[in-house]
Amino acid sequence: MSKNARVIKYVFVLPAIIYLILLTIYPLIYSLKISVTTLNIARPYPPQYIGLSNFVELLKDSIFLTAMKNTFFLTVLSICAEFILGFIIARFFFMGANLKLKGVGLLRTIYMLPMMVTPLVFGLIWLYIFNPTLGVANYLLSLLGFPPISWFGSTNIALYSIVLINVWEWTPFMMLLCLAGLSTIPPELFEVARIDGAGWHQSIAFIELPLVRRVILIGLMIRIMDNFRLFDLVYVTTGGGPGSSTETLSMFTYRQSFMFFNVGYGAAASIIILILGIILAQILIKSVWGKEEYA
Amino acid sequence: MRKREIKTTLLYVVLILITFLSISPLIWIFLTAFKIRREIFAIPPVWIPKLPTLNNFISIFTGGFxxxxxxxxxxxxxxxxxxxxxxxxxxxxxxxxxxxxxxxxxxxxxxxxxxxxxxxxxxxxxxxxxxxxxxxxxxxxxxxxxxxxxxxxxxxxxxxxxxxxxxxxxxxxxxxxxxxxxxxxxxxxxxxxxxxxxxxxxxxxxxxxxxxxxxxxxxxxxxxxxxxxxxxxxxxxxxxxxxxxxxxxxxxxxxxxxxxxxxxxxxxxxxxxxxx
Structure with a gap:
């Protein structure tokens, strides 16, 4: 390789690397520095160094622990529902595509629209649908003879309402990935299985699920990380309430830092979130790329 | 052949229902955007605006808001x-x-x-x-x-x-x-x-x-x-x-x-x- 080429490759690669270091690594180091202080941006006096007190405090903070529990719960519940529904719906679209039905492609595009809409707007729409007095959800329930539900007002139900909206918006994503996975299976396999007398459930268990495993894992990985940092939907519907029943990790940190201005405490929380996120990402990436060679 | 037709029709019905359900919140907000205040607050809900208006859109492009x-x-x-x-x-x-x-x-x-x-x-x-x-x-x-x-x-x-x-x-x-x-x-x-x-x-x-x-x-x-x-x-x-x-x-x-x-x-x- 000529000397010229050796220089040129850095011209290509370095801007991105430097940029990412400046805007992600450097702020994180700065965040570490703040997290061991009492910094509060609403107070005029200078912050004091307090060691790991913020972290100790956090692990004793019942709201933070609730936020962690809620985040875990809503992630698991949402993802299970999204995957099961997504796979079933993908099979219907797959059948449609195999039978070469007219308009299946168009239906699929329309079907996936919710996931293209920002969770902020989607959440606001549901705020209207779930409104206790003028919402259409309770009206439809009343037609079926059910009593009205306090969707966002009850500490027992609010988190499930969030999960419902979340699943409604993101099932199309899992469905698209499952569909893409199903389409890569050679049609002969289904043919052979049919000739051998395999039923539809055997086809799912022994052909479809194993062969789309990788796609499913990547989909799960993306959605787990999305849910782990869920903010918009909660911010716009419940704001973490009632009480702290829908508090998530991101919401907690936001409130501490930008409503109570406890930036030191918030930074400590964000570091815990980051560490949890890194561990989670490592586990997920390993499980997806595990035995295969990465890249 | 007849069995295939039934299957096709059923599949269409299922796919259309799924699609409709999926985007029903979006349809609802679209219809709401064209309603006057009285219709927005009506119970039972007014599904299709009877007096469609553009006032909601005008209000977000002009005036104090x-x-x-x-x-x-x-x-x-x-x-x-x-x-x-x-x-x-x-x-x-x-x-x-x-x-x-x-x-x-x-x-x-x-x-x-x-x-x-x-x-x-x-x-x-x-x-x-x-x-x-x-x-x-x-x-x-x-x-x-x-x-x-x-x-x-x-x-x-x-x-x-x-x-x-x-x-x-x-x-x-x-x-x-x-x-x-x-x-x-x-x-x-x-x-x-x-x-x-x-x-x-x-x-x-x-x-x-x-x-x-x-x-x-x-x-x-x-x-x-x-x-x-x-x-x-x-x-x-x-x-x-x-x-x-x-x-x-x-x-x-x-x-x-x-x-x-x-x-x-x-x-x-x-x-x-x-x-x-």
Missing amino acids: SRTPFIYNSIIISLSTTLLAMVIATMAAYGFAKFRVPRSKDIEFWILSTRMMPPIAVVIPLFLLFRNVGLLDTKRGLIMVYIAFNLPFAIWMMSIFFRQLPREIEEAAVIDGCSTFSLLRYISLPLVAPGLAVVAIFTFYFTWNELLFALILTGRVAKTFPVSISEFRGVVNIRWGPMAASSIVHIAPVIVITFLLQKYIIAGLTLGAIKK
Whole structure:
């Protein structure tokens, strides 16, 4: 390789690397520095160094622990529902595509629209649908003879309402990935299985699920990380309430830092979130790329 | 043959029902945007507006509650981010795909893992740093952050496309005396145009929809459209009509792009999962 080429490759690669270091690594180091202080941006006096007190405090903070529990719960519940529904719906679209039905492609595009809409707007729409007095959800329930539900007002139900909206918006994503996975299976396999007398459930268990495993894992990985940092939907519907029943990790940190201005405490929380996120990402990436060679 | 017809019909019914259910919240907000106040508050609900009105839309573009400046901010921020992120990412991806960069696997892995980073973890220090250097509440500042958050996906996607290019084409061009930059400009880039489209769509989509960074890093001046929409909540009497109209204005470009460029969107969503 000529000397010229050796220089040129850095011209290509370095801007991105430097940029990412400046805007992600450097702020994180700065965040570490703040997290061991009492910094509060609403107070005029200078912050004091307090060691790991913020972290100790956090692990004793019942709201933070609730936020962690809620985040875990809503992630698991949402993802299970999204995957099961997504796979079933993908099979219907797959059948449609195999039978070469007219308009299946168009239906699929329309079907996936919710996931293209920002969770902020989607959440606001549901705020209207779930409104206790003028919402259409309770009206439809009343037609079926059910009593009205306090969707966002009850500490027992609010988190499930969030999960419902979340699943409604993101099932199309899992469905698209499952569909893409199903389409890569050679049609002969289904043919052979049919000739051998395999039923539809055997086809799912022994052909479809194993062969789309990788796609499913990547989909799960993306959605787990999305849910782990869920903010918009909660911010716009419940704001973490009632009480702290829908508090998530991101919401907690936001409130501490930008409503109570406890930036030191918030930074400590964000570091815990980051560490949890890194561990989670490592586990997920390993499980997806595990035995295969990465890249 | 008859059995097949029944099966086809049933499948159509199922698919149409699923699709309708999926987008029913969007249909509902669309209908609401054209309703007068009385119809919005009616119980039982008025499904189709009997007295359709454009007042909700007029109210978000004019008068004291006008959202026009925020829509303008969002357009500028989204387009600038998309353009700049594409340039930086294309160069980096090309570098990784075509040259031997030391430890490139590790670097690429690091870049990809920054995509996993929870935004809340960087937004606090960014807020403080921006406050010190006067970038708070500026479009420039927000664009800088958005570029950083879109680079990982963009680099990853572009490097998949660059790696698929047959080597022979480029080798031939080099033998013909093509320099590195003109090789990229005239040979490689046109061939990875679909990848550029995917990156452009996803970057625009992310930027246009983003809330958390904009909420914290902007204020009166550089406030984005999503932040201004989020302000509908948190008041006692939500103005549902203008809220619905704002929502429609916000999602309209997204829906248009989805229909026109769905091929690229599906590629962007599934490519990384299927090929690697």
